[in-house]
Amino acid sequence: MHRIRTTVVRLRPIAAPQTAKSQSQARLATVGGALRTFQPMRSYTASVSAEPFLNGTSSNYVEEMYYAWLENPRSVHKSWDIFFRNANAGAPPGAAYQSPPRLGGAALGLANAQAMVGVQPNVEKLVEDHLAVQSLVRAYQIRGHHVAQLDPLGIMAAIDPGPPPSDIITSNDKLEFYGLDESDLDKVFRLPTTTFIGGSESTLPLREIIQRLEMAYCQSIGVEFMFINDLEQCQWIRQKFERPGIMQFTLEEKRTLLARMVRSTRFEEFLQRKWSSEKRFGLEGCESLIPALKTIIDKSSMNGVESIIMGMPHRGRLNVLANVIRKELDQIFCQFDSKLEAADEGSGDVKYHLGMWHRRINRVTDRNITLSLMANPSHLEAVDPVVQGKTKAEQFYCGDTEGNRVMSILLHGDAAFAGQGVVYETFHLSDLPSYTTHGTIHVVVNNQIGFTTDPRVARSSSYPTDVAKVVNAPIFHVNADDPEAVMYVCNVAAEWRATFHKDVVVDLVCYRRNGHNEMDEPMFTQPLMYKQIKKQKGVLQKYAEKLIAEGAVTRQEYEEEIAKYDKICEEAHARSKDEKILHIKHWLDSPWPGFFNMDGQPKSMTSPSTGLTEEELGHIGHIASSVPVEDFTIHGGLSRILKSRAAMVGQRVCDWALGEYMAFGSLLKEGTHIRLSGQDVERGTFSHRHHVLHDQNVDKRICIPMNHIAPNQAPYTVCNSSLSEYGVLGFELGFAMASPNALVLWEAQFGDFHNTAQCIIDQFICPGQAKWVRQNGIVLLLPHGMEGMGPEHSSARPERFLQMCNEDPDAYPKFSAEEFAVRQLYDCNWIIVNCSTPANYFHVLRRQILQPFRKPLIVFTPKSLLRHPDAKSNFDDMLTGTHFQRLIPDSGPVCEKPDGVKRIVFCTGKVYYELTRERKNRGMDNTVAIARIEQLSPFPFDQVKVETDRYPNADLVWCQEEHKNQGYYDYVKPRLRTTVDRTRPVWYAGRGPAAAPATGNKAAHLVELQRFLDTAFNLDAFTGQS
Ligand SMILES: Cc1ncc(C[n+]2csc(CCOP(=O)(O)OP(=O)(O)O)c2C)c(N)n1
């Protein structure tokens, strides 16, 4: 009789926990404790005579004692402590018990204990069975989803390939696992407090217990939640799925559900009829996605949500646009007309990628709701962090600190959800103070295939959704062929988010009726699956038959509903033929009301001055060098930094950090919100910034002086991010999308790390406006420079950014002199600068906000220049009337006799300081001019021309510290040639071509540097070359 009676015993953790919470919590923690390691410790084969107090009706009492002891051995009587200790140590039956010490002469020994628990013969089995039942309940809660009927195709293997767990009672012979048998089925058992299957009953017959557990956990819904380490949340989920009769719907709800299924299904059928040879990545096989989303939206609207931002891939996108966002059908249908002319810019990539923004009344709640679907590239899941950033921004701007008014929904494909790392990176933002959106509802269209690839070769986890477990998000798997179950879990998901403000996943287990797109033949690769799919009755038909059978609708009503929607589609189709012009602007996901004029153009085409008054500079400088709160102890080293800042302010000069301070502080004062995010940005990777001060004596007490600039200033957000580039840059891009009136900056720890966010740069930032008519003013700060640090940490890869500029290198722009700079900016896809002075950095940051349109700004930022004694700017260069210098000409002795200048060396960034030092050393200040191109793109053709004209006898050299196949050379050379009408050659001084960005050897680095400086100043270096 080796019994499971001792379930309690089996639950023994390796070490008894030390914390003392409530006893009931202790019990739950132990029972629900996926964190614990279970170890069989003692098989109670002891006879009653050996340990008589372990008898029958004492089970609850013993159990209580045991849990209490586990929690805190001192909370139980000494006798129990000794008993459990001995038992744990493996004492044989009868030997674990020792008489307790006598207290005050009163004997509180075995006799009393027996009296308390009431000894009865033959109750041992009862205890064991009760404990077995507890174990059984828990098994269903943990593993019920493995046997739930989730797969509409019934081929299951693709979902969860393992055998059914042995502790789930799928047949009566499994009772034996628990030491139970059929004769126990009608016995009544007390239910543990960790289950709600009893409803108002606290006891139930075993047969009923199993049946209710089956109902709760093994039908069309599989709930994965027992890994969540919060008891309240686990209990909440249990009662949502366990309470008897909880999944019941009113007649009206069923009819609405049917109507939504009709729309979803007939929409796809309509497209298939009209455009049978067009790809549309149809939803067939997962039609219940539409009611699923609508249910989430209805419920969330009911809970007070006013704005929902959605991101989704290709599958079912048109259906979502039509039936969830409610884009006019004719606007969708006309996208299938290839003759349609585009009325505005944009690459016409409408059907599967453009977004949408729509405010309407939610019919169920009668409340206003704004729905936006974000434009997205093909790159699956890339939009996830962007959606989160935009959601965060909307919450921030409407003061929604808990996500009660604005929320996001992300849709995923099963293969992409499991495969794309950005999913994980995005999940990790979900609970960070400056990044949380207070819960996202994820919906996975789990059609058990990715293009032609089976899950068994595409992922190592049981489910595609396992990644969500890292943030303790509950996962509701549901058979998408059961629309009522789908609706139920979606309701629960929305309630979960409203209650706990945390992420949740709905996994719609479905199938894909056609190939990856409608042109693909799936039988090539999944013959058996598709044989099954061909036999599969459509979900609408199944659900309609069910409702007709139960009398919820008549067949006639159902047919009328179909006819009604078909008619809507036909009429819209007729209207769509009248559409002659495609207005891509109608597909904007983030309109910026008031920023543009009525035609969507900038309100002016001038950039106001970016300078400040002396007083403003002094005031911001003062804030930057002080601690603006009382009784705040900063680190001694920081005191010195602040002192040196104060000294600089006294001398009217700025270093890099102070220049940035001036730009941020002034914009904040003028009402522009600033958000600076990235790894370690608060202090600054190079310990130069110090925007967040930490009290040395009080834990977590911080001060952000930038928020003390002026009484009505805009808020400053500066946040160290998670160690993710892809996720965080995507997030900030989304944040910048929400409003043009914020300066949003992302800083890479070192510039080269941006390449792990390449997808966001290539797919969104570089071409965003061209593809989706959507401007964005995000700023990327990329530390860059060859400083002998080796191949890593040196290059922010300027060549890549420059290569992706949309400017023609061979054509001199035909703009008037007054408008040259601003027109160039307006036409470009992004702005790329490498500033050599703090003042210029200051101006370019301010220009980013003060110019009348938005373009991404890429800034190659310095490392050693942060502290270079010459890399300082005078306040004079930042005063009112000054502005960003696209090119900084040589202002030295060369200006006096330009005709005598033999060479102009054009350069950008830090190498300027190396060049000037070398020139001085060589005494060539009169013969070689050095011009700094600060704005690389758009290229300042006009100002370069002024320089080349100024020195008619000079040869032209481009000097860079980067290798020849990297850096700026390939970009600059043709532009310089265009500027001089190809009348003069452009020579190169710099490192030779190389595979790696820099040498790892400091000495080699210096040799290389000297070599190219020699070339730059050897006036005969290029003689004879052509
Ligand atoms: C990052 C990325 N890699 C590859 C692709 C090519 N691709 C497009 S759809 C697809 C399969 C996606 O499968 P799943 O996520 O399950 O969505 P489904 O098409 O099944 O709805 C692939 C590999 C892509 N679009 N994005």
Ligand SMILES: [Mg+2]
């Ligand atoms: Mg799939």
